[in-house]
Amino acid sequence: MQHAEPWPDPVTHLARLAPDAPVLYFSPDRLQATARAFQAGFPGLVTYAVKANPGEEVLANLVAAGIDAFDVASPAEMHAVRAVSGRAVLHYHNPVRSPAEVAEAAGLGVRAYSVDCAREFDKLCGAVPEGSEISVRLALPVSGAAYDFGAKFGLAPEPAADLLRAVMARGFTPSLTFHPGTQCADPNAWGSYIAAAADVARAAGVRLMRLNVGGGFASHRTGAVPDLAAVFDHIGAQVARQFGTRAPTLVCEPGRAMVAEAFSMAVRVKSVRADGAVFLNDGVYGGLTEIRDIGAPDRIRVIAPDGRDRRGAAIGRVVFGPTCDSIDRLPDPLPLPGDIEEGDHLLIDGMGAYTRSLSTPFNGYGLRDVVTVARL
């Protein structure tokens, strides 16, 4: 049920309503503060990768915080942005598009595209506005991310230089882009790409209008808070070193690191088995799906029905999701208190990214409820 005023915090809501379905608690203040920190710290234009969380309240609060450009991958994402802002700039940075998708983007006035092969570039020629910015996507075998995006998209430096020359020759505005891979904590991943981008521009004899350094900035899942300022500084210094006076304007497109901290997620314990295993009302088909790919977060509290934290010594518990599928199980045991009971809630921080957007309605479950809170 929708509450007119925001709830003060997640625990108050949990203790009062004992929600039986999983809930995402959203702090608009937290999201706007993160957006402002990105804009203050990143040495260029900050855009938001919509796929991380396309919720209307996310997009509207980012616009309110001054984010006016968005990285979109599909017409549906373009319409989601248009629903909250008629003026926001759209960067269509999915390098593979059907002709119908290209036509729809052009109809929406999109003037920024990425490409990673001649065939996809040909689809854009004559179909998108003259002079549009075309960013050639570069891929290098770099490590440092939780999973690597270079395996699917992007060109090696030599063919990237050829495509950049073709972009220039057809009268488009030439730029380069890359994406180091998601949950990337190593500043050198950006550093290697920036050095390669400068080489590609030199080899092509092209002055870049912009260099888009992608997303991939790490969110706080386990251990210490990632040092984003160090990544921003490294990017700025490396661009100055590699491009000198011919430095392009920078763009970044964070998804995860922009939205993760703005949401905490509560899931309920449905059953505790005699062997200590726990059944939750959400699992790998819902908001916990990323645990299978990049590991479990350690920012988890267990809240008893009276709102108090369970303090029993942690034991590793097998965790099952709510569906009737046997693969609906977390890959590794999760450390949870010895005194956990049926009806408790797990409250997990930093869960704004790739939770709602990846949740499925399989078996009638899934992550649907969002509750606004004054603080997390």
Ligand SMILES: *Cc1c(COP(=O)(O)O)cnc(C)c1O
């Ligand atoms: C997914 C994606 C992003 C966002 O990645 P995060 O790891 O969530 O920051 C940015 N740009 C492109 C092209 C992407 O595919």
